[in-house]
C-alpha cells in the first residue's frame with residue numbers, strides 16, 4: 001500500500017518542501033518472510049540515509065501510521081524503538097517522534113557519494129602480502145575418484161566417535177563448564193600428553209608434552225611458525241614441486257621463496273646450499289614428499305640438519321601422512337635425529353582421522369614454546385576443547401591404533417585396486433606407479449599434456465590434478481595425481497574406466 005504523506009503527519013519544520021512527499025517506499029508487505037516491523041524499520045532507515053526524511057522531521061503518531069499501513073500499532077512501536085535505539089529517530093515525550101538531527105547531512109552525502117563510486121568491478125586495495133595470492137583457491141573436498149588428500153571417510157568409526165562425543169557432553173558441573181569456556185591456547189594437556197607419547201612411539205619424535213601445541217590443522221601450524229620465525233625478505237628453501245598452500249603461507253609471511261629441486265633422495269640439499277646458502281627456514285615433507293612421494297634418505301636428513309645448524313635456520317618438517325606406509329615401518333622423523341633443536345615438527349589429524357576435524361599439532365624446541373603459544377593466542381586463541389577431549393579418549397581407549405591398522409590395510413587394498421584398474425583400462429595412456437606410502441599415486445601420461453588431461457577428466461566429474469600445478473620451475477614429465485584414499489575399490493574401477501574414456505577423447 002502506498003503511503004501518502006500529507007501535512008501535518010510528516011513535516012519538516014525547517015526544510016520546507018518535504019511536506020506532501022509520498023513515501024511509497026515505506027510500504028510493507030505481509031506476504032514476505034521478513035517480519036513487518038523489520039520491513040518498516042528498513043524502509044524508514046533507508047529513507048533517512050537517502051535523505052528523503054531529513055533531520056528534525058516529525059513522523060506521524062504510531063497509531064495513525066499503523067492505520068495508514070494497515071498494520072498493528074505494536075509493529076510500528078517495535079520498528080520505532082529499534083530506530084530510536086540506533087539513533088535514527090528521537091522520541092520526545094508528548095510531542096511525537098522525530099528524525100534525529102544528530103546524523104549530519106555531510107555524513108549522509110559522503111555516504112551517498114562513496115556508494116556512487118563503488119562499482120562491482122572495482123578491485124579492493126589489498127596488502128602487498130595478500131595481492132599476489134589471487135590464484136590461491138581451496139574447493140570443498142569431495143568423496144569421489146580421484147580426489148587427493150581425503151582419507152577413507154567411509155570407514156571412519158562414526159559410532160565410536162558419537163559415543164565419545166556424547167560422553168563429553170553428558171558431564172555436568174565444572175567438568176563440563178571448563179570445556180565450554182576458553183581453553184588453554186597450547187591445547188588440552190591430556191591431548192598434548194597423548195600426542196607426545198604417540199609421536200614418540202610412532203614417529204621417533206623426542207619431546208615432552210609441554211613442547212606440543214595443538215593447532216587447527218597443519219596449515220595453521222605453518223601459519224604460526226611463519227609468524228614467529230620469519231621476517232620479510234628472509235630466505236626460505238621450498239621443495240619444487242611442493243605443496244602450494246605451504247608455499248603461499250611462507251610467501252604471504254614475507255619469505256623469499258628459494259625453490260630447491262627434488263631428486264630420488266628428496267630435497268637436493270647441495271643445490272640449495274650452493275644457490276642460497278643462508279636460509280632462515282627450510283620446509284620439507286621428508287616421510288612422503290608431496291607430491292612426488294619420495295622418502296628422504298638418511299644422508300639427506302643429516303645434511304639438512306647440518307645446513308640448518310650452520311645457517312642458524314629452522315627446519316619445518318611437514319609430516320602430514322606418515323602413518324601410512326604400505327611396505328615398511330614408518331620412517332622416523334628428522335626431529336628425532338636433531339641434536340641442535342632446529343626442527344619444528346608439524347603433524348595433523350586430517351589424514352589419520354578426518355580433515356573437517358581441523359586439529360593438528362606443532363612440536364617445537366623448548367625455547368620456542370612461549371613465542372608459539374603467544375602467536376597461537378592471536379591466531380584463533382584455542383581449538384575446540386570438546387573435540388580435543390574426544391581425540392584424546394579416542395587415542396587413550398585404543399581406537400586410534402585400531403583405526404590406523406585398519407586404514408593401512410584399506411589403503412593397501414585401494415592402491416592395489418587402482419594399479420589393477422590402471423593396467424586394465426588405462427594401458428597405453430597412463431602408467432600408474434605404486435607408492436610406498438600415503439593415499440595418492442602418480443599416473444604418468446603418454447604424450448598427453450597433464451593440464452589438458454585434467455580438464456578432460458573434470459568434464460567427466462573425475463578429479464585428477466596435473467603434476468605441473470605443483471611445479472614452479474621444475475620441468476617434470478606429464479602426470480596426474482590420483483588420490484585413492486576416500487573411494488572404494490569399486491568406485492576406483494569405475495573412476496578409472498571414466499578417466500580412460502576422458503583421455504581417449506583427447507589422445
Ligand SMILES: Cc1ncc(COP(=O)(O)O)c(C=O)c1O
Nearest residue numbers: 149217218219243290320348350
Ligand atoms: C603436504 C601437506 N601438508 C599439509 C597439509 C594440510 O593439512 P591440514 O589439513 O592439517 O591443514 C596437507 C593437506 O592435504 C598436505 O598435503
